[in-house]
Amino acid sequence: MTGGAGPAGELLGRVLLTRVVEPGDEAGGRWVREYGVAEVVRRLRAGGPALPGVSAQRWAGLLARAGRAEPEADLATAQAAGVRFVAPGCTEWPGQLDDLGDARPLGLWVRGRPSLRMWALRSVAVVGARACTEYGAHMAATLAAGLAERGWVVVSGGAYGIDGAAHRGALGAGGATVAVLACGVDRPYPRGHIELINRIAEQGLVVGELPPGDHPTPSRFILRNRVIAALTRGSVVVEAAHRSGSLVTARAAQRLGRHTIGVPGPATSGLSAGVHELLRGGATLVTDAAEVVELVGDIGELAPERRGPVLPRDLLAAGTRRVLAALPGGRTASPSEIACGAQTTRDDAIARLYELRALGYVERHGDDWKLTRQAVLSARGGRGTG
Incomplete structure (x- = not known):
């Protein structure tokens, strides 16, 4: 292995360390940060005293791995397989790591x-x-x-x-x-x-x-x-x-x-x-x-607003919806009763009842009014079971 602290030596040193130090080993990461790649590799190759934070037994295992490591051969094998080695400091290195x-x-x-x-x-x-x-x-x-x-x-x-x-x-x-x-x-x-x-x-x-x-x-x-x-x-x-x-x-x-x-x-x-x-x-x-x-994502990359299907009654004016809601489900009701339930005048209620009849929601029975079967079924479907 070529030594030195230049870019080539740094790269080969890191390649060697991937063969010696397990992924995520914080002790190894700390050595690299505190001593530099070249010094860590030198100590592993020289077989000197253990670096801080490991037992003598583990250090012996790391030395054995370092003795068998062949970083030039690893790089050659990788190149033949279309694989490249990306290290911190390289232009391709993702900084978030x-x-x-x-x-x-x-x-x-x-x-x-x-x-x-x-x-x-x-x-x-x-x-x-x-x-x-x-x-x-x-x-x-x-x-x-x-x-x-x-x-x-x-x-x-x-x-x-x-x-x-x-x-x-x-x-x-x-x-x-x-x-x-x-x-x-x-x-x-x-x-x-x-x-x-x-x-x-x-x-x-x-x-x-x-x-x-x-x-x-x-x-x-x-x-x-x-x-x-x-x-x-x-x-x-x-x-x-x-x-x-x-x-x-x-x-x-x-x-x-x-x-x-x-x-x-x-x-x-x-x-x-x-x-x-x-x-x-x-x-x-x-x-x-x-x-x-x-x-x-970035600002403005919003998900579409979620909502249920739009029902025909949702398109009615608010006052007309109140008149429709004031009709009882199973019987007829007088305009006065409906107006009271809708909190409006009798004349306004009658005008809105005629509008609702044209849309198929209500039918007239003499002077009284009643929901059509279609309107009853629609109301049940719109309210659900909750």
């Missing part, structure tokens, strides 16, 4: 042509359960497609279930999507998603902290989620049980000051229980992409 402090990635391996920094500026995470329901998969795909159509980048973890549905939704809409993996980006995991992840690499970006060929572990999946949360403006959880890993993403988003968003499900569904707990804890409820964009 710096919010992670000492848990910030030492660098990211990136597969795909677009600029990660530019895409991350307008991105939203869509995450959730691996063993999702049909409802969850439908909502994830629909949300992702809607976000993509509005020019937003959909970020997820490439896993089965909600992640896969979100990626496919964005791709199906011809939009942009980023998969953040917990393994080397040249060896996609899960194996059943190789075709999907290769398609993402062709149309979008595949990103990871681990060097080429490295494998996923349970802890790496959990730590990967902090990158998803930091990279995006907000995290949408579609389905999640109480112990779902996607809740880790949501909580990381909360800590980072990002928007934390939940899609409700059936109250009886265990796969929505974690989402509902998030919502009770202050996350924002959404039902479609427009509502997500209203939260994470």
Whole structure:
């Protein structure tokens, strides 16, 4: 490995550290911040006394890893696979990852042509359960497609279930999507998603902290989620049980000051229980992409106002609606009785009754008036059951 503190030496040093230090290791991040990459690499290579904050046993493990690391070979392997290494300070580095402090990635391996920094500026995470329901998969795909159509980048973890549905939704809409993996980006995991992840690499970006060929572990999946949360403006959880890993993403988003968003499900569904707990804890409820964009987007990107259907009686003048409401449902009534109920004069009530008759709401029975059957049914439908 070439040494030195210049750009080339800094880059190779960070490549070496991705092989030595686990993702999210705050001790390693603190060493880099306090001593610099070159000094940390020198101590790991020299095998001297342990750096602060680790036991002798752990330090010995780090030294063993450093002794086996071949950063030049990792870069060559990555280049052959169409993968580049993006480090803090590079023009492509997304500055929002710096919010992670000492848990910030030492660098990211990136597969795909677009600029990660530019895409991350307008991105939203869509995450959730691996063993999702049909409802969850439908909502994830629909949300992702809607976000993509509005020019937003959909970020997820490439896993089965909600992640896969979100990626496919964005791709199906011809939009942009980023998969953040917990393994080397040249060896996609899960194996059943190789075709999907290769398609993402062709149309979008595949990103990871681990060097080429490295494998996923349970802890790496959990730590990967902090990158998803930091990279995006907000995290949408579609389905999640109480112990779902996607809740880790949501909580990381909360800590980072990002928007934390939940899609409700059936109250009886265990796969929505974690989402509902998030919502009770202050996350924002959404039902479609427009509502997500209203939260994470710029001023003026508002969701359309939600309202029920406009009924014919809604178009009546206020005084005419009061006269209509004053007619009893099952019998005739005199103009005087109707006027009293509508709080108007008898003459005004009669004038409005003739208007209502022309519209089919009332009929005349001698000197009295009665609602038509159509009006009775319409009133029941408009009032509902509440």
